[in-house]
Amino acid sequence: MQSRLTPGQTRWGEKRYHSLDWFLRNRFGEKVYRIALNGGMTCPNRDGHIGTGGCIFCSAMGSGDFAGDVLLPIRTQLENGKKELQSKRPVQSYIAYFQAFTNTYAPVEYLEKIFTEALGDPDVKALSVATRPDCLGDDVVGLLGRLNSIRPVWVELGLQTIHPATAQMIRRGYDLPVFDCAVRRLRRAGIDVIVHVILFLPGETEEDMLKTIDYLNRCDIQGIKLQLLHVLRGTDLADVYEREPFHVPDQDEYIRTLARCVSHLRPDIVIHRLTGDGPKDLLIAPLWTGAKRTVLNRFHQYMKENDIWQGKEYHG
Numbered sequence: 001m002q003s004r005l006t007p008g009q010t011r012w013g014e015k016r017y018h019s020l021d022w023f024l025r026n027r028f029g030e031k032v033y034r035i036a037l038n039g040g041m042t043c044p045n046r047d048g049h050i051g052t053g054g055c056i057f058c059s060a061m062g063s064g065d066f067a068g069d070v071l072l073p074i075r076t077q078l079e080n081g082k083k084e085l086q087s088k089r090p091v092q093s094y095i096a097y098f099q100a101f102t103n104t105y106a107p108v109e110y111l112e113k114i115f116t117e118a119l120g121d122p123d124v125k126a127l128s129v130a131t132r133p134d135c136l137g138d139d140v141v142g143l144l145g146r147l148n149s150i151r152p153v154w155v156e157l158g159l160q161t162i163h164p165a166t167a168q169m170i171r172r173g174y175d176l177p178v179f180d181c182a183v184r185r186l187r188r189a190g191i192d193v194i195v196h197v198i199l200f201l202p203g204e205t206e207e208d209m210l211k212t213i214d215y216l217n218r219c220d221i222q223g224i225k226l227q228l229l230h231v232l233r234g235t236d237l238a239d240v241y242e243r244e245p246f247h248v249p250d251q252d253e254y255i256r257t258l259a260r261c262v263s264h265l266r267p268d269i270v271i272h273r274l275t276g277d278g279p280k281d282l283l284i285a286p287l288w289t290g291a292k293r294t295v296l297n298r299f300h301q302y303m304k305e306n307d308i309w310q311g312k313e314y315h316g
């Protein structure tokens with residue numbers, strides 16, 4: 001007997017959401033793997049330009065705990081990343097992912113050098129650059145636009161939340177209009193924008209999180225990374241958590257809220273991440289996130305059991 005297909009299933013294979021895997025296979029005709037690189041930059045929220053402490057949740061590695069060795073040239077970091085991936089599976093196509101710290105926080109000449117070095121590798125199918133919306137001068141956007149005509153360039157912006165009180169609490173260091181403006185300028189340059197959102201930031205309700213999703217639905221963005229807040233050793237967030245433990249969801253609560261967020265999300269937005277995979281040796285809470293595969297399996301099962309798909313509750 002043939003089972004009933006939901007709109008999500010007909011659109012995205014067996015997944016009920018617009019997965020990165022589905023998107024990459026359609027765009028490049030094969031599975032493409034990310035190699036995390038370290039361009040050796042810092043962050044204005046750490047070096048005193050905007051702040052010194054950084055975002056409250058940010059680890060000493062600038063949220064790039066799996067990125068390559070900063071002491072090595074980009075070409076070598078890429079080769080090392082390839083070797084590691086190839087030792088596990090047959091792989092031939094990659095995304096050069098500049099992950100650690102703020103990857104446009106340097107003179108444009110330097111950025112051109114490292115990004116061109118990455119794109120010089122014919123196996124690199126796309127360049128992905130994680131940065132802050134307040135670190136995108138016209139010269140940088142111009143460079144990214146030019147590189148985008150060679151190979152696709154994606155920019156990842158760490159928004160985390162649209163709510164000003166939470167943004168202040170996490171010390172994000174810029175206001176929402178700065179994000180809006182960066183999205184518009186990147187889109188004018190033809191660059192795809194991926195937005196990082198953190199779920200269960202202290203003090204935020206599920207309705208607050210859904211408001212962030214609804215806001216992003218109205219922005220011209222192409223991808224999203226959803227991530228549960230991780231309390232990592234050595235961060236200021238860890239001190240806050242120790243002094244005054246805030247609510248951290250268990251796996252069932254996270255999956256319920258995540259499913260609601262996905263059901264509200266515009267269907268064309270590609271989901272790059274559904275849960276975090278922070279460094280296990282630094283993770284203080286929630287410890288259950290360490291078993292990422294289990295969390296994802298449980299999420300897929302929950303979506304199926306409750307007949308939920310991406311965009312089910314999105315009404316334009």
Ligand code: SF4
Binds near residue numbers: 043044045101158
């Ligand atoms: S902007 Fe990114 S690198 Fe800078 S402090 Fe915040 S999370 Fe860390």
